[in-house]
Amino acid sequence: MSRRALVVGNWKLNGSRSANAQLLAAVLQARPFGCDAAVCVPFPYLPETAVTLAGSDLRWGAQDCSAHDSGAYTGEVSAAMLAEFGCRYAIVGHSERRALHGETDQLVADKARAALAHGITPSVCVGETREQREAGQTDAVVKRQLSAVIHALAHCAGEIVVAYEPVWAIGTGLTATPEQAQAVHALLRAQLRAATARADAMTLLYGGSVKPDNAAALFAQPDIDGGLIGGASLKAADFIAICRAAG
Ligand code: PGA
8 A cells, every 4th residue: 555544434323412413532542553543423522522632633525415515405415514623524425325325326426516515525425235236247247337427527527535335335334355345446546547546645435344354364465555444433443443543
């Protein structure tokens, strides 16, 4: 891994003000990690997280953003609003949102564009289901998902973070082997090379049951630049260990 590593915690629908305070205090205390690290927290906790992390190198972001800037979109939160608080990252296209909220490749691309337009780095998730992998469709699926984003962003495609998250590995305890993950990462980087001169400087994360005991082997792969961490990001000791493995 020649690029500076990044580890992003995805808290999903978890947390409370007191639990967050404890978790962040422990993570802050454990720095420096030798890698960049961020937490993506539920919307209501963003301002408090921003205050807690102010002046530190621990970054923060959101788990989604609207494709729209404003208007009659009840329940949505825009990238413009997030930017007002200094939000640095927004996860877009997480497989849970694709599966549970019907997000299409085009919507994910529009969200990525909205985030970038407000100075927020979208962490664009791609990944195949177990059925798609078993049918030999992995490469085609992730290429299609990334292609929609590359097309929508045009000359800005080099500004995103890409997270490869095989759906069958998320929250299941099944992790892609380092070789399986690297194969997809290499494919994605090649696709990015065809679109942007920045491809070799871009951060490509792996996500899906990353734990302290498998993180180092994943991060040792040449095209894996860090991780998007779900369950293990809620446990301070695990998140810290994973950040150290990336550093
Ligand atoms: P997991 O989730 O680490 O709990 O598998 C990863 C993610 O969904 O981003």
